[in-house]
Amino acid sequence: MCATSTRKCRCFLAPTLCEDILRSMKHTRIIVTHYGGPDALQVIEEECPEPKAGEVRVRVQAAGVAMPDIMAREGIHPETPSVPYTPGWDLVGTVDRLGQGVSGFEPGQIVAAMPIHGAYAEFICLPKNKLVPVPPGLDAAEAVSLILNYITAYQMLHRSAKVKPGQRALVYGASGGVGTALLQLGRVAGLEMYGTCSSSRGASAVSELGATPIDYKQQDVVTEIHRLTQEGVDVVFDPISGAHLWNSRQALRPGGKVVGYGNTTTLRGEGLGAGRTGRRNRLHGLSNYALYIAGGWLLPGRKRVVPYSIQTLMRLKPEWFRQDLTALFDFLQQKKIKPIVAQRFPLAEARQAQELLGKGGVVGKIVLVCKKSPLESEIA
Numbered sequence: 001m002c003a004t005s006t007r008k009c010r011c012f013l014a015p016t017l018c019e020d021i022l023r024s025m026k027h028t029r030i031i032v033t034h035y036g037g038p039d040a041l042q043v044i045e046e047e048c049p050e051p052k053a054g055e056v057r058v059r060v061q062a063a064g065v066a067m068p069d070i071m072a073r074e075g076i077h078p079e080t081p082s083v084p085y086t087p088g089w090d091l092v093g094t095v096d097r098l099g100q101g102v103s104g105f106e107p108g109q110i111v112a113a114m115p116i117h118g119a120y121a122e123f124i125c126l127p128k129n130k131l132v133p134v135p136p137g138l139d140a141a142e143a144v145s146l147i148l149n150y151i152t153a154y155q156m157l158h159r160s161a162k163v164k165p166g167q168r169a170l171v172y173g174a175s176g177g178v179g180t181a182l183l184q185l186g187r188v189a190g191l192e193m194y195g196t197c198s199s200s201r202g203a204s205a206v207s208e209l210g211a212t213p214i215d216y217k218q219q220d221v222v223t224e225i226h227r228l229t230q231e232g233v234d235v236v237f238d239p240i241s242g243a244h245l246w247n248s249r250q251a252l253r254p255g256g257k258v259v260g261y262g263n264t265t266t267l268r269g270e271g272l273g274a275g276r277t278g279r280r281n282r283l284h285g286l287s288n289y290a291l292y293i294a295g296g297w298l299l300p301g302r303k304r305v306v307p308y309s310i311q312t313l314m315r316l317k318p319e320w321f322r323q324d325l326t327a328l329f330d331f332l333q334q335k336k337i338k339p340i341v342a343q344r345f346p347l348a349e350a351r352q353a354q355e356l357l358g359k360g361g362v363v364g365k366i367v368l369v370c371k372k373s374p375l376e377s378e379i380a
């Protein structure tokens with residue numbers, strides 16, 4: 001066996017030659033060249049990054065494609081980096097090489113991380129403390145779906161809304177990535193759920209996940225909620241934001257809570273097409289948001305609007321992120337949840353993947369998958 005960091009590498013090259021090959025290996029990475037439409041995404045080939053002291057190099061197996069990736073590409077997400085940058089909130093991959101001083105991880109071990117950007121690449125170097133071990137035997141695309149979408153859903157249910165069995169919840173965007181996660185975890189938590197969607201495919205998915213579908217294009221959601229529940233719901237999960245938070249508040253019973261977590265209105269119908277250039281505006285929509293949250297607290301009716309942000313909570317409470325992701329991996333292993341993987345695209349087709357998500361109507365999560373390396377395919 002050669003002396004590379006690749007576990008059980010069985011290539012027949014001399015150890016030093018094998019090391020040289022790994023060192024000069026190229027990898028594929030996607031970059032956003034400017035703020036704008038899908039044409040801003042480019043595929044580049046470059047030298048593999050080397051881990052610095054305290055870092056681990058991870059070979060990415062699966063990276064999630066999410067609405068915040070598209071919003072950042074258009075320059076309107078609070079986490080938009082300066083261009084050029086590599087998108088990709090979350091990943092599952094294999095520990096490939098350890099930087100100086102790193103212990104506690106083994107080459108070949110499967111790990112998950114939420115770097116916020118950088119996951120659309122074959123290799124990424126991350127600080128050791130950003131990695132969470134993934135139990136063996138899980139599908140990488142299903143496991144990656146748990147990171148951004150399911151942690152968001154889990155923390156909104158249990159840390160923001162603090163739901164109790166038997167309570168009623170209204171989930172907007174119920175057939176989407178976070179929406180389907182909310183329905184699956186809401187079912188585990190024993191909630192009675194209502195979910196908005198706009199297509200018959202979406203409605204079937206919502207029903208299959210145990211919720212009552214409401215077509216928000218054909219029906220007035222608030223009227224429908226009061227017709228179905230009389231007094232309203234205990235909690236509304238609202239990814240739409242803006243004035244929509246007001247509608248959500250009207251669907252609550254007294255003492256209920258709206259958890260606001262997105263800015264989907266900023267994209268729908270006005271997303272940037274190819275050839276259109278945007279600009280970096282990380283505060284886009286935030287003042288509006290603050291206004292509705294404050295209003296929610298000031299107006300009578302004991303109805304609250306609370307914001308949720310996965311990245312803020314991860315920075316403030318990294319131990320919650322780790323605990324919650326580990327709990328979700330347990331749920332997946334015990335088959336209590338089953339993430340819906342809408343489609344798997346090769347990494348180099350990141351543009352097509354984002355175009356599909358941007359069009360809407362996707363049920364579940366889109367995932368980019370990386371091909372195995374020639375050396376890795378030699379691994380037993």
Ligand SMILES: NC(=O)c1ccc[n+]([C@@H]2O[C@H](COP(=O)([O-])OP(=O)(O)OC[C@H]3O[C@@H](n4cnc5c(N)ncnc54)[C@H](OP(=O)(O)O)[C@@H]3O)[C@@H](O)[C@H]2O)c1
Nearest residue numbers: 067173176177178198239261262263264308309310360361
């Ligand atoms: N705060 C956080 O920490 C956090 C974390 C993750 C995601 N997010 C945000 O959450 C939102 C959803 O993300 P996602 O990945 O789940 O996106 P997604 O998979 O594209 O789902 C979005 C859903 O919203 C629905 N929708 C769009 N416009 C709507 C409208 N006007 N009224 C009702 N429903 C509407 C779509 O349904 P139809 O196709 O049926 O119209 C779709 O099911 C995004 O804004 C994202 O930035 C926030």
